[in-house]
Amino acid sequence: xxxxxxxxxxxxxxxxxxxxxxxxxxxxxxxxxxxxxxxxxxxxxxxxxxxxxxxxxxxxxxxxxxxxxxxxxxxxxxxxxxxxxxxxxxxxxxxxxxxxxxxxxxxxxxxxxxxxxxxxxxxxxxxxxxxxxxxxxxxxxxxxxxxxxxxxxxxxxxxxxxxxxxxxxxxxxxxxxxxxxxxxxxxxxxxxxxxxxxxxxxxxxxxxxxxxxxxxxxxxxxxxxxxxxxxxxxxxxxxxxxxxxxxxxxxxxxxxxxxxxxxxxxxxxxxxxxxxxxxxxxxxxxxxxxxxxxxxxxxxxxxxxxxxxxxxxxxxx
Numbered sequence: 117x118x119x120x121x122x123x124x125x126x127x128x129x130x131x132x133x134x135x136x137x138x139x140x141x142x143x144x145x146x147x148x149x150x151x152x153x154x155x156x157x158x159x160x161x162x163x164x165x166x167x168x169x170x171x172x173x174x175x176x177x178x179x180x181x182x183x184x185x186x187x188x189x190x191x192x193x194x195x196x197x198x199x200x201x202x203x204x205x206x207x208x209x210x211x212x213x214x215x216x217x218x219x220x221x222x223x224x225x226x227x228x229x230x231x232x233x234x235x236x237x238x239x240x241x242x243x244x245x246x247x248x249x250x251x252x253x254x255x256x257x258x259x260x261x262x263x264x265x266x267x268x269x270x271x272x273x274x275x276x277x278x279x280x281x282x283x284x285x286x287x288x289x290x291x292x293x294x295x296x297x298x299x300x301x302x303x304x305x306x307x308x309x310x311x312x313x314x315x316x317x318x319x320x321x322x323x324x325x326x327x328x329x330x331x332x333x334x335x336x337x338x339x340x341x342x343x344x345x346x347x348x349x350x351x352x353x354x355x356x357x358x359x360x361x362x363x364x365x366x367x368x369x370x371x372x373x374x375x376x377x378x379x380x381x382x383x384x385x386x387x388x389x390x391x392x393x394x395x396x397x398x399x400x401x402x403x404x405x406x407x408x409x410x411x412x413x414x415x416x417x418x419x420x421x422x423x424x425x426x427x428x429x430x431x432x433x
Contacts, residue, residue, distance in 0.1 A: 147177045149339075149346050152190040152202035155183065155376045156306050156386070157331070158225075159203055161357050164371055168353045177346050185285045188212070188258040191334070194219060200339040201350060205232075205260020205304065206330050210409045213427055214418035218337040221397050221405075221428045223351050225331040225358070228391040229323035232261050232304040234268055235293070238316040242299060245272035245321050248279050251299035254292055257283035260329060261302040263408050266415065267326040276415055293317070304329075305386035306378050313382050328404055333394070340429055347429075355394040362392035397428050 149172060153159035162168050163181050172179055184190040187204030188211060194202060195217035212219055234253070236242045242251065245268050255261050266276055282289075282298050286307045293301040294315060303311065311317040323329045333351065340347050361368040369383035376383070405424040412418045 147343075147346075149177055149179045149201060149343070149350060150182065150199045151179060151350075152182050152184050152193050152199035154186065154190065154203075156372065156383075157203060157390075158354055158358050158361065160372060160375055161361055161368060162353055164375065165357065167357060168350065171349050171353050172346065175345055175349060177343075177349075185287070186256045186259050188256065191217060191219065194334070194336050197336070199336070200343075201333070201335045201347070203331055203333050206328070206332070206405060206408055207260050207262045207412075208258055209332060209334055209427070210405070210412060210422065210424075211258040211418060213422050213424075214409075214412075214420065219427060220335050220337050220340045221332055221424070222335050222340065222347060223333045223354075223394050224397055224401055226391040226393055226395065227328035227330055228389060229325070229327060229329050230389040231308070231323070231386070231391075232264050232327075232329050233302070233308050233322040234265065234320040235301045235303060235308065235311055235317040236299065236320050237293070237296070238318050240299070240318065242320065245269065246274065248272075248300060248320075249274055250278070250280075252280040252282055252297075253300045253302060254282040254284050254289040254298040255302040256285050256289065257281075259304070261304055262417075263411070264321075264323050264327050264329070265302045266411060268321045271321075271326055305389055306372075306376060306383055309382045309386040309389075310378050313379075313385070330401065330404070331391075335429075351394060358392050358394055361387065361390075402428060 151159065153163065168179055182199055187208030190202045190204055191208050191212035193199045195212060209219055242248065253265065255265060269276055284292060286303060289301055290311065292298045300320065333354065335347060365384060365387045368387055369380045372383050373380045402424050409422050409424060413421050
């Protein structure tokens with residue numbers, strides 16, 4: 117049975133807005149770019165280097181940073197007006213747009229299909245995705261790995277309803293996985309690399325050949341429309357740090373390690389699987405996102421069909 121948009125939006129907001137109690141939207145005249153970021157990735161490096169602050173100062177803007185555990189929580193913050201800009205995987209913006217969030221796709225990074233995977237414990241009797249039938253799989257609902265799970269099951273001839281899902285954020289999912297409370301864990305880097313190295317988790321299936329695993333840079337519609345120069349400066353800074361990270365993987369791992377609490381050697385594995393090079397949103401990417409959105413609608417995971425093209429920045433990066 118399809119869920120209503122009103123119920124979906126209300127439930128999603130109630131669940132995800134909890135960490136945001138007390139957040140106050142910025143005044144319209146406040147020339148501040150409020151960035152939401154996750155524990156890993158280009159934005160963490162950008163924050164650490166202070167490059168963006170210098171670039172924005174030249175056009176009269178300041179910047180603030182807020183950390184989120186995953187993409188869905190970040191985009192709920194954007195929805196309620198607590199942040200202006202952030203980056204997530206493919207799936208969070210689809211769930212957010214379906215819930216009525218006024219988001220805009222600004223740019224993306226090339227596919228990084230190896231940077232997400234279905235993991236099982238090293239001694240698990242589960243050898244193929246087909247063996248997941250009837251088993252419990254944990255993942256962060258609405259995150260980029262949600263689509264990986266759907267497509268991997270489809271490839272194996274299983275339906276989404278053939279498994280049991282346990283929706284947990286990365287830290288809680290890792291604990292459930294280690295304790296044997298779930299049979300498999302669908303997760304992204306660097307958590308994926310950490311589990312593979314630290315507890316010898318075994319990869320059952322990564323995204324190669326079935327999902328692209330893009331990273332998207334997104335903004336609040338009103339902010340993007342009213343502050344085009346600031347948005348362009350942010351993307352310019354992201355591109356600059358991206359090129360540096362691509363050419364300096366070891367140094368990037370060293371800089372990220374303290375903030376994410378993951379050893380450098382583990383991060384080096386994750387960074388090697390990451391893609392680099394900020395690009396404009398083109399028609400092929402829109403089609404890929406639309407396919408994901410349509411899949412989730414058909415499964416009843418979002419309440420209505422959405423148009424990705426309607427949420428793409430016009431005339432920007």
